[in-house]
Amino acid sequence: QVQLVESGGGLAQAGESLRLSCAATLATGTISGFTSMGWYRQPPGKQREMVALFASGGSTTYADSVKGRFTISKDISELAVSLEMNNLKAEDTDVYYCKIEGVYIGSFFAGNYWGRGTQVTVSS
Numbered sequence: 001q002v003q004l005v006e007s008g009g010g011l012a013q014a015g016e017s018l019r020l021s022c023a024a025t026l027a028t029g030t031i032s033g034f035t036s037m038g039w040y041r042q043p044p045g046k047q048r049e050m051v052a053l054f055a056s057g058g059s060t061t062y063a064d065s066v067k068g069r070f071t072i073s074k075d076i077s078e079l080a081v082s083l084e085m086n087n088l089k090a091e092d093t094d095v096y097y098c099k100i101e102g103v104y105i106g107s108f109f110a111g112n113y114w115g116r117g118t119q120v121t122v123s124s
Helices: none
Strands: 002-008 010-013 018-026 031-033 036-041 049-055 060-062 070-074 080-085 094-105 108-114 118-123
Touching (some): 036 080, 049 080
Antiparallel strands (some): 049 060, 070 080, 094 108
């Protein structure tokens, strides 16, 4: 079973920065491949939405609302991504969830996994 360990988040004032990190771990076996790894959030009353994605090929995708402010990067040595959030706005307040998609463990397709979420609160 793949586990996503999230860290970071917390409280910031508008205009400040926060950093989120997410590492994929596996008790036994090796994650041999994945499609993408990234961050989502779920505004009240809305569906969970993509914030930033890092594809296994190296491309990145951002929600329009965070372009130019957020940057996602992948650790070179381990299966982990970080989200640098700059110039935070009150509307960025939410629970942020890490997700890894299209996981292969050896030759076995293991599917998608979510983290438990980490709270980001931005005061104006």
